[in-house]
Amino acid sequence: xxxxxxxxxxxxxxxxxxxIGLPTAIMFANAGFNVVGYEIREDVVKKIKNxxxxxxxxxxxxxxxxxxxxxxxxxxxxxxxxxxxxxYIICVQTPLREDKTPNLEYLESAVKTVAKAMKKGxxxxxxxTIPPLTTLRMAEIIEKERRFKAGEDFYMVHAPERVMPGxxxxxxxxxSRIFGGITKESAELAExxxxxxxxxxxxxxxxxxxxxxxxxxxxxxxxxxxxxxEFAFLAHQYNVDIFKAIExxxxxxxxxxxxxxxxxxxxxxxxxxxxxxxxxxxDFGLIKRAREINEDMPLMAKDLLFEALKTINLPPEDAxxxxxxxxxxxxxxxxxxxxxxxxxxxxxxxxxxxRSYDPYVKGTHESIMEALKGADALVIATDHSEFxxxxxxxxxxxxxxxxxxDGRHIIEEPPKGFVFKxxxxxxx
Numbered sequence: 001x002x003x004x005x006x007x008x009x010x011x012x013x014x015x016x017x018x019x020i021g022l023p024t025a026i027m028f029a030n031a032g033f034n035v036v037g038y039e040i041r042e043d044v045v046k047k048i049k050n051x052x053x054x055x056x057x058x059x060x061x062x063x064x065x066x067x068x069x070x071x072x073x074x075x076x077x078x079x080x081x082x083x084x085x086x087x088y089i090i091c092v093q094t095p096l097r098e099d100k101t102p103n104l105e106y107l108e109s110a111v112k113t114v115a116k117a118m119k120k121g122x123x124x125x126x127x128x129t130i131p132p133l134t135t136l137r138m139a140e141i142i143e144k145e146r147r148f149k150a151g152e153d154f155y156m157v158h159a160p161e162r163v164m165p166g167x168x169x170x171x172x173x174x175x176s177r178i179f180g181g182i183t184k185e186s187a188e189l190a191e192x193x194x195x196x197x198x199x200x201x202x203x204x205x206x207x208x209x210x211x212x213x214x215x216x217x218x219x220x221x222x223x224x225x226x227x228x229x230e231f232a233f234l235a236h237q238y239n240v241d242i243f244k245a246i247e248x249x250x251x252x253x254x255x256x257x258x259x260x261x262x263x264x265x266x267x268x269x270x271x272x273x274x275x276x277x278x279x280x281x282x283d284f285g286l287i288k289r290a291r292e293i294n295e296d297m298p299l300m301a302k303d304l305l306f307e308a309l310k311t312i313n314l315p316p317e318d319a320x321x322x323x324x325x326x327x328x329x330x331x332x333x334x335x336x337x338x339x340x341x342x343x344x345x346x347x348x349x350x351x352x353x354x355r356s357y358d359p360y361v362k363g364t365h366e367s368i369m370e371a372l373k374g375a376d377a378l379v380i381a382t383d384h385s386e387f388x389x390x391x392x393x394x395x396x397x398x399x400x401x402x403x404x405x406d407g408r409h410i411i412e413e414p415p416k417g418f419v420f421k422x423x424x425x426x427x428x
Contacts, residue, residue, distance in 0.1 A: 001086065001121055001155070005193050008032040010086040013117070015110045017044055017075060019055055019267070019334065020127055020161045021091030023168045026063050028089075029073035031196040037075045038082050038113075048075035056333040056360055059169050083117045087193065089125045090114065091161070093267070100274045102131055111138045115145035123155040123189050129214055129268060130158070131275045135207035139182055155186035158207045159194065160214035165266075165332045176201040180210020215276035218268045219287055224258045225269075226290035229297055232260035232424035242424035243409055260424045262381050262407030263297040263339025265328025270295075270337040297423070298343035301407045304421040305347065305377060308403045311419050314376060319351045320400070322375040324368070325382020325408075326358040333360040340381035343407075359386055369398060377403035383410050392418070 004010045010033060014025040017039040029035040039045050044054050051065040067073035076082070092106040107128055114124055124142065126135055135158040139150040148154050158180040163171040177198055181187030187204040195202065205213075228246070235242035246257045264270055273291050277283045309319055328338040335341065340356075348354050356364045357371035365371035368386075372378060372395055380387055392415035396402050404414065406422035414420035 001123065001189055002192055004086060005189065005196075008196065010193070012036070012087040012089065013038055013082040013085040013114075015082075015088060015090045015114060016092040016106075016128075017048060018091065018093065019057075019165065019168075020163070021089075022048070022053065022055065022064070023057065023060065023163075023172060024089060024091060024127065024161075025073055026060070026067050027169070027172055027197050029067035029070070030063060033072065033196070035067075035073045036082055036085070037073065038077070038079065039075060040077055042077055045075045045077050048073075057168050058166065063169065079113055079117060082113075084119045085117065085122065087123045087125065088114045088118060089127060091127045094128050094130055094271075094275070096271045096274055102271075102275050102278050104130070104134065107134070107138065108141065111141050112145060115142045118142075118146070118148075118154065120148060120153045121155075123157070123186070123193070125157045125159050125190055125193075127159055127161045129160060129218075129272060129275065130211055131278045132208050132211045132215070133279055134158075134211060135180065136182060151183040151186065155189055156182045156207070157186045157190040158210040159190050160210060162214070162217070165329055165334050173197060174200050176203065178203050178205060178210050178213055180205050180207040180213075182207050212276070215272045218272035219276055221258070222264060222269045222273050222294060223287060223290040225260070225264055226293040228258040228260040229293050229300075231257070233300070235424050235426040238426060240426045242426065259409065261297065261339075261409065262301045262423060263342060264294040265336065265338040265340075266334065267336045295342075298339050298346055300423060301343050301379065301381075301405060302346045304423065305379060305403070305405050306350075308405060308419045308421050309377065312376075312401055312403065314401060316347075316350045317352060319376045320353045320355065320374060321347060321351050321377045321379060322355045322357065322371045324357055324371075324378060324380045324387055325384055326356055326361045326364060327382050327384070330383035330408075331360070331385055335361055338382075339407075343379070343381060358382065359384060369394075372398045374398075374400050376401040377405065379405040379407060380410060381407050383408040392416075 012035045014037045017037045025037045051068045053060045090110045092110045097103045139156045179187040179190040232242045273287045326340045355371045357368045358364045388410045402418045404418040404420045
């Protein structure tokens with residue numbers, strides 16, 4: 001298998017062509033491997049076959065077109081077309097249920113699909129973010145389905161993705177990668193495979209350590225963002241601009257405070273702390289409490305909005321509110337777990353009308369001018385570059401009342417004539 005990988009004769013199937021799977025398939029195809037992408041969504045398969053991406057990401061259209069036109073990448077929804085491959089890379093979602101427990105149905109379904117298609121000697125790689133001990137359990141499913149022995153008849157690895165939307169292709173190449181195998185040989189094979197395009201450092205460990213490392217990385221960020229958000233709450237009590245305070249605190253050589261905001265979104269941070277805790281016999285409170293703080297940030301934005309409406313003597317039930325940005329991250333179309341949606345849910349029954357505009361997301365108002373005409377309040381929920389260069393004079397003329405709530409700290413100096421409140425901007 002190693003020689004087959006090194007010579008790029010290994011045939012690869014990527015299961016799931018979403019935000020991680022499609023870029024991963026593109027990278028391996030453009031590195032010289034024959035890659036088939038398996039996706040159950042027919043509309044996505046059709047787009048990819050035509051060389052068009054269904055996600056927004058810098059460089060993805062050109063790289064996808066190159067991979068498809070070279071014949072190295074094709075997409076299918078037919079499981080028969082992924083049979084007898086040398087490598088299977090699973091990139092499916094692992095969401096939470098309503099009770100915050102992991103929903104691994106998509107992963108288990110993908111693993112069973114792979115089990116039916118694979119051959120002896122296949123390398124199975126899970127890139128999805130998963131709770132500790134899950135790779136071992138998925139290996140058991142394959143053993144049960146095919147009566148193959150893990151570590152002998154097939155290789156199994158957890159190789160977590162570590163990329164950020166907007167920088168995916170750069171980070172796929174230059175970020176370090178971890179390969180957690182159920183055996184050392186499994187991890188070594190995966191390392192050789194990814195070295196076909198990865199220039200960052202690579203590390204080999206066991207699958208459970210790899211699973212935990214990925215969850216620790218995102219939990220670290222989540223907990224530290226929660227600390228920054230709690231500082232923001234305190235800043236309002238003490239009449240302090242928390243961003244100025246953070247800037248000063250971060251001049252200390254051993255301090256690096258994160259940035260507070262309307263909430264934490266995306267496919268990782270809102271769920272990974274729960275994945276980390278899900279198999280635990282006991283948790284100690286810090287991780288869960290941090291998650292609760294971050295989940296409450298849209299409520300803080302709601303409070304600021306209603307305080308501002310009270311300032312102009314406008315009852316919330318008479319207010320038209322425009323939310324700028326539905327994506328969880330600036331210059332992205334990714335709305336997964338977006339705090340903007342949570343904010344809208346919190347206010348929609350208390351105000352007259354909620355409008356939205358996002359230049360990257362379908363289903364919103366067609367233009368910012370249309371969304372703001374006659375509105376009473378504007379709430380910035382996403383830090384798109386477009387929102388940092390707004391013409392506040394024109395916007396003020398469009399609006400009925402001029403309330404501005406900044407949930408992402410993109411307003412340095414509040415525009416004249418607006419009632420302004422921002423998360424962490426206690427001095428205004």
